[in-house]
Amino acid sequence: MKVALLRHTPEPERTVAMAARLCYSASTISELEGKAATSGLEKFLGKILKLGHLSVLEHASFTFGIEGISRATSHQLVRHRLASYSQQSQRYVKATSPEFVTPPSIAADKDKLKRFDKKIKQIYDLYSELVAEGIPAEDARYLLPNAACTKIIVTMNARELLHFFDLRCCERAQWEIREMATEMLRCVKVAAPFIFRDSGPSCVRGKCGEGEMTCGKPKEIREKFKAL
Numbered sequence: 030m031k032v033a034l035l036r037h038t039p040e041p042e043r044t045v046a047m048a049a050r051l052c053y054s055a056s057t058i059s060e061l062e063g064k065a066a067t068s069g070l071e072k073f074l075g076k077i078l079k080l081g082h083l084s085v086l087e088h089a090s091f092t093f094g095i096e097g098i099s100r101a102t103s104h105q106l107v108r109h110r111l112a113s114y115s116q117q118s119q120r121y122v123k124a125t126s127p128e129f130v131t132p133p134s135i136a137a138d139k140d141k142l143k144r145f146d147k148k149i150k151q152i153y154d155l156y157s158e159l160v161a162e163g164i165p166a167e168d169a170r171y172l173l174p175n176a177a178c179t180k181i182i183v184t185m186n187a188r189e190l191l192h193f194f195d196l197r198c199c200e201r202a203q204w205e206i207r208e209m210a211t212e213m214l215r216c217v218k219v220a221a222p223f224i225f226r227d228s229g230p231s232c233v234r235g236k237c238g239e240g241e242m243t244c245g246k247p248k249e250i251r252e253k254f255k256a257l
Contacts, residue, residue, distance in 0.1 A: 030097040032209060034216035041089035041187065041221045046070050048085040049077045071223050078224075086188035086224065091217055093183045095209065099130035101175035102205045111189040117180040120167040123160060127153040128178040130205065149176060187224055190217060198254070199230035200244035215257055229254035 038044050050061050050073070077085065098106075107114055127150055135145050152172055159169040185193060190213070196202065197210035218225045231238035232247040233254045244250070 030205075030209060030212070031095070032212035032216060033094045034091060034213075034220060035094045035182070036092040037217075037220050038089040038091075041091075042070060042074060042223055044088050045085050045187065045224065046074055046077075048088045049073070049082060052082070052085070074223055083188050083191070086191070087186045089187040089221065089224070090184055091187070091190060091220065093185075093213055093216065094180075095183060096180045097128075097130070097178055098181070098209055099175060099205060100173075100177050100179050102130075102203070102209060103179050103181055104175075105203065105206050106181070106183065106209075109185070109189065109193055111185070112193075113184040115182045119170040119173060119177075119179075123166045124153065124156060124170075124173060124177070129174065129176040130178060131176070133204065149174060187217075187221065190214075190225075191228055194225075194228045195231050195238070198228075199232075199239065200246065200250065201239050201242055211257070214254075218257060229257070 047058075047061050050056070051058065054061060103116060107116075129149050131142065131145060135141050152174060156169050156172045159172070160166055194210055194214050197206050198214060199207070202210070214225065214228055218228075227234045230250060233251050237243045237247055
């Protein structure tokens with residue numbers, strides 16, 4: 030898996046602060062832009078976030094390039110509807126070689142791994158045979174498994190990312206999307222460290238949101254994400 034932050038709103042935290050100040054100020058936008066560059070930015074942002082004025086976070090967007098995830102994970106990802114996606118098409122891009130994700134539970138057992146690899150490769154062999162015999166890739170792709178690798182470009186605003194991390198960095202999330210979400214968080218913490226300083230699963234900021242389904246490791250999880 031490879032996750033990269035390709036682009037983001039220039040000075041995302043300053044942009045968010047300027048939008049927030051506009052709501053409470055009679056100043057012109059030019060004047061507000063000057064104020065946003067002054068000291069006290071983090072104190073102001075902290076106050077805004079504490080108040081729950083999260084709509085201003087929607088002015089900062091982040092675009093990721095993600096490779097080497099399975100179709101099983103991309104199907105989970107695109108359920109987050111307040112985002113934009115562009116995914117490599119299996120209709121137009123032929124699978125020239127087997128590229129797939131192996132779950133750790135299978136990789137940990139030599140016999141199961143051998144059987145898994147054999148079956149996946151047989152599927153890809155049949156796919157290639159059908160394409161070579163004139164079957165359109167858009168039809169041959171019906172054979173390809175959930176394990177098949179995909180590439181996707183994703184754009185989310187800061188508010189949606191906070192929600193996304195809350196759900197998908199949690200230990201209760203499926204292992205592959207959890208790994209991907211954690212890498213995305215690592216990237217945005219560099220670009221907007223204050224906005225995402227307490228980001229991660231809900232237990233990082235306070236109480237676990239999973240109720241009886243909790244993983245039971247809040248202290249360990251908090252330490253992990255504070256050190257990310």
